[in-house]
Amino acid sequence: MIEAVWIAFAFGLGLLLKQAGLPPLIGYLGAGFALSALGERVGVGPEDSYVLNHIAHLGVLLLLFTVGLKLKVKNLVRPEVVGGSLLHFGISSALFLPAFMYVLDMPAGEAILLAMALSFSSTVLAAKVLESKRELRAFHGRVAIGVLIMQDLIALVAISVASGKTPSSWALMVLILPLCRPLLFKLLDLSGREELMVLLGLLLALVVGGVGFEALGLSSELGALAFGAMLANHKRAGELSQSLWSLKEVFLVGFFLQIGLGGLPDQHAVVFALVMALLLPLKAGLFFLLFVGFKLRARSAFLSSLTLTNYSEFGLIMASLVLPAWLVPLALTVSFSFIISAPLNRVAHSIYERIGPSLRRFERDIRHPDEQPITLGDAQVLVMGLGRTGRAAYDNLAEKGYRIIGLDSDPVAVDTSLQAGRSALFADAEDPVFWQNLNMPNIHSVILAMNDAEAKTIATQKLRARGFDGLIVSHAMYEDIARRIIQAGADHTYLTMSEAGTGLAEHVARSIQERSALLAENASST
Incomplete structure (x- = not known):
């Protein structure tokens, strides 16, 4: 009792x-x-x-x-x-x-x-x-x-x-x-x-x-x-x-x-x-x-x-x-x-x-590992967040010939990507000083792949506030978060689970078509 x-x-x-x-x-x-x-x-x-x-x-x-x-x-x-x-x-x-x-x-x-x-x-x-x-x-x-x-x-x-x-x-x-x-x-x-x-x-x-x-x-x-x-x-x-x-x-x-x-x-x-x-x-x-x-x-x-x-x-x-x-x-x-x-x-x-x-x-006028970049060089596409989604997006676009750079606020994620041959830098999307000092002359597209919804919203707002008129694309887990990111200025948001389901359905449909074609071919040959 x-x-x-x-x-x-x-x-x-x-x-x-x-x-x-x-x-x-x-x-x-x-x-x-x-x-x-x-x-x-x-x-x-x-x-x-x-x-x-x-x-x-x-x-x-x-x-x-x-x-x-x-x-x-x-x-x-x-x-x-x-x-x-x-x-x-x-x-x-x-x-x-x-x-x-x-x-x-x-x-x-x-x-x-x-x-x-x-x-x-x-x-x-x-x-x-x-x-x-x-x-x-x-x-x-x-x-x-x-x-x-x-x-x-x-x-x-x-x-x-x-x-x-x-x-x-x-x-x-x-x-x-x-x-x-x-x-x-x-x-x-x-x-x-x-x-x-x-x-x-x-x-x-x-x-x-x-x-x-x-x-x-x-x-x-x-x-x-x-x-x-x-x-x-x-x-x-x-x-x-x-x-x-x-x-x-x-x-x-x-x-x-x-x-x-x-x-x-x-x-x-x-x-x-x-x-x-x-x-x-x-x-x-x-x-x-x-x-x-x-x-x-x-x-x-x-x-x-x-x-x-x-x-x-x-x-x-x-x-x-x-x-x-x-x-x-x-x-x-x-x-x-x-x-x-x-x-x-x-x-x-x-x-x-x-x-x-x-x-x-x-602040002391001495460089520290948490100091953030001031230029992204000749990169064309910026991927913010180097988790599974960000790494997949980076690798796919790199295979298509784009010059990519990835940013993440986790030094371990940055080191992991560097070891895998990716171009990666430490940066925190929620830091206003980062956006004030950043030089990104050749960036025409930004992919927001961070986990935190607030960080995506802030990054979108900061990009638009500094005059960036390129493509901003983000993923989101929920519809209300997707709407919030769009309202902040993003061009597109993709619902992670919905996209995964759509991709799975496309694979199934393709497999069904291939199997049907194979069965038809076997039937005609006999």
Whole structure:
């Protein structure tokens, strides 16, 4: 019965917050506070918190396992990622520490842990925001995710040290784990793409990583992260992460409910959370200055910084393990930061268009990999977006003798196309500076093959605004998106699924005709 109460409260408040354009997890936390206030009137007792604690722990382990699946060293060992995360962590902690010690009169050890908890940004919120805008693989998205993974690693080290666990003499066995990577790869290959793959993820995250590391006297959180990291370079790591995403989210609902059930916030907790929320612009400003210091353009630095302008659920995980007295104030702080951060990130590009000229004054006059092209040379056709659709269009037109150039905001997609012999450059269609500086003297046709509908609309508007009167063609998944792109100035849009069906029908009709002709020929010969 109590499970029904949990689900009803969590769903109701989560849905309410979602309709208001805010992350549902704020509703889950509110549901926990509501259940705590109602107590025994809705059948919630101490034993239920004990059960919920186990569910919450499973959510944390799955979160860390999925973080490990994204832990690719080549994406982390970049100056802006390593330097930006470490310097921001150090400076933030150093600024918070004296305030906590002298204003809040906290012991030094407790103040250090609280300062560290507030220096992190939210992996869950950032991933959801970037995924919803299809910017996970854009340059600024990759920088933000890299910084978040570095922060998660720092948090995990801090939790392991602060928890004071003493490893057993068998703990050195973890040093041989890298030798098990071929076996893990083989298991993932054999598990297929259905429930066995999900069960393998649960086995590695909760049993082998979680329980196994605890048996060795190590942190179960470290074990979950380690086994995720060992699978990070497998070609299906992203698929495994995606298959565990919803399951992890369900268990994390228990984590936020558990925090709320820990007690209602008092006046001091509310004041603390409000003060921390007011300090968010300082967090964003520090990230921005560090990123431009590492040679990022103002636009990339701004978008990455805004993604990181919040407080982290890892701070709550740290508090639940080593700062229990601060769990409720930190939960409110994280919630307030989400309420501010989520709406801002949805209009991040519009904000930059208004304040971009002021921010560009901070740019360093040094070339960086995210610097965009200023000329497209003698290319005749521009293909924007080098995914499957864009690559197919590029190759088909190249075979017909056209001079093609492809642009993409994902450096990996650009590198892949370059290795395949295509002419490709890094560029972001939503960046107004790109369109202002671009010289495209011989381009007479543009193909918009990006995933994001908003990017196609913006690209069309920018092309027409700069006086381009050539052909603009786009694909779209839905009719309303196609209409929007046409209204922005495109000449043609093709509905992807409809075109695929039409192409399939043409192949079938051709095959029927060929088969009929062959049967007729065989009949006449006999």
